[in-house]
Amino acid sequence: MNAMQNKISKERFNILCMKALDNEFNSDNEILEFQEYIKKIPEFKIEYEEFKRIKELTKKMNLRSPNDDIWKVYRMKIMNRIERSIAWIIFLAGCAIILAFGGYKAIEALLNNTRIDLILKIGIIATLSGGLFLLLSVIKEKITLWKSDPYKGIEK
Amino acid sequence: MIITQVVKDEFIPSKSTLDEIEILKLCIQGNKRAYDIIVKRYMKRAYFVAFGFVSDKDAALDLSQDAFIRAYRSIKKFDLRIKFFTYYYQILKNLCFNFLRDKKKHTRAFSEVGEEIIEMISDDESYSNKYEKIELKEKLWKAINELDDIHREIIILKEFNGLSYSEIAELLNIPIGTVMSRLYHSRMLLRKILTGGKL
Incomplete structure (x- = not known):
């Protein structure tokens, strides 16, 4: 029973952890629930901190858009081919x-x-x-x- | 009635006066100028998605163009209840996967992709050393490319295209719960790769 409860709480934490990383919480209750997990279970806190580091790293990495001239030709090519x-x-x-x-x-x-x-x-x-x-x-x-x-x- | 008149005159009102459904109705009736508005609206997102899949600037431009042409060819069958990009995305994804299967390559090294295409936001104080930054970029890029298609796809949509959970759910035709659990597993895999499997 305990193992099952742990599994459920881990699955719930995974969801809340993603919501925390992506700022997708639906209510204040969810935020409180997440904070509660972090406070109570140190492994969850470590996991969250590591995910946060990866998230910060990807946030700093941008795909650069080709310049405007390329986009003009891009649209023209599509229209010509159609x-x-x-x-x-x-x-x-x-x-x-x-x-x-x-x-x-x-x-x-x-x-x-x-x-x-x-x-x-x-x-x-x-x-x-x-x-x-x-x-x-x-x-x-x-x-x-x-x-x-x-x-x-x-x-x- | 108004739409029919617009088509006859080959006149497109300004973008702001037309919502997507109205533009798509014009496209279905064969109005190419209306389709150009759709292309302009989604071309950059299309390119970024394609680039995320194929890691090749030229191929991403070609594939996203091909997908726009294919989408137009079958636009008459388009269901106006769904968003254009959801419909387009399926075509683009298939083209990208076919391209990768054909070329038998899933990844390109960071050195091949080059700094021209991927940039690191430079106001970062935590990594003082330039080489450290490049190394981090390389590591992350490599890790993302080591993910399988399903996990890479969701990371690309979330991290490089900035889509919300509901937008991703709609695009991939999966429940929001699946989006979150898939993201969790993708990030867990990234974490595992970045830490050298020491978990």
């Missing part, structure tokens, strides 16, 4: 439209060409259709794999 990604989407959409239209016109011209044998027309269309289906199948597989890949966030 704009570029939108431009890429538009560009790729444009390419898809051109390719689809070009493909349609090419097949139309092939079908209307009377100088090419029917068997050759069928061969060309079958080759192109097969190639297209293969490409779509590979893209579909890649997308499915990517969606279910638990490591997709890891940059290689």
